Amino acid sequence: MTDTQPPTPDLDTIQAAIAATPGTWWNDGHEIHVGEPGILAASQWIGDTCNVELPDYGEANAAAIVTAHNALPALLARVRHLEARAASLEAERDGWAETSRNEERIWAARVAELEQQLAKYVGVEPTVRQTHDEWLRCSGLHCPNAERYAKAEERGWLSAGMGQWLCPDCRTTPAPARDGR
Incomplete structure (x- = not known):
């Protein structure tokens, strides 16, 4: 059985999709609007999640969609920040690894030097x-x-x-x- 991961989302594509409908999304029951929350005249209708088979007619679905959409800009900013931080930490780790390799070379040279000095006395009568x-x-x-x-x-x-x-x-x-x- 293989463990499949969902594809990594393209942050620029998501950013472009959010920009297509700028403004705050809000829901009135199962209907979704963008604009001034609670003021239909200052908002544009986006769609609805009406489902007569659900007890709330899809109002919870609309609320979830609105909440997710409105959170996306902050989530994208956070992901970009964390990616930058991860790159910074990787660079720092690589620097420490290089420092460690340099220290290893320095100590190896010192050990070789001391071994040469010791070799002078090993053959002495x-x-x-x-x-x-x-x-x-x-x-x-x-x-x-x-x-x-x-x-x-x-x-x-x-x-x-x-x-x-x-x-x-x-x-x-x-x-x-x-x-x-």
Whole structure:
């Protein structure tokens, strides 16, 4: 079973049909008029919905037709407003989607950059890395790098027990004990 939708009405055609009989529509029983409501002399007869088989002779049908016709200009304006709003929201959504794609490209580039930086260290021999780490944590008092070590320790960059390491410069010369002995 297929779900069929009624065709989308052409708003310009409806607007033209409304313009064909300008003015306010009103009903007098089952008769429909356009012009000044309640004044037959200032109105034009449009038609009627007389049906002798109905208890009200079609007066409810005439009232429905008049109400629908008089509401059409406001309904058309509302539909046009909503269509414009939908187009605006679609454009905004498309803008956000493009922004999202740009952000994705930026982050992908940053991840690639960081992966390249990481790749520099992946192939490094452990002994070179270990020597570098030891140099940063040197505890030799006579070491030319001691000032750098002291600043790192003062700022809390080194954890407890790491001060026992010597840099490559200090490995060759025995370092005096820290308590001066």
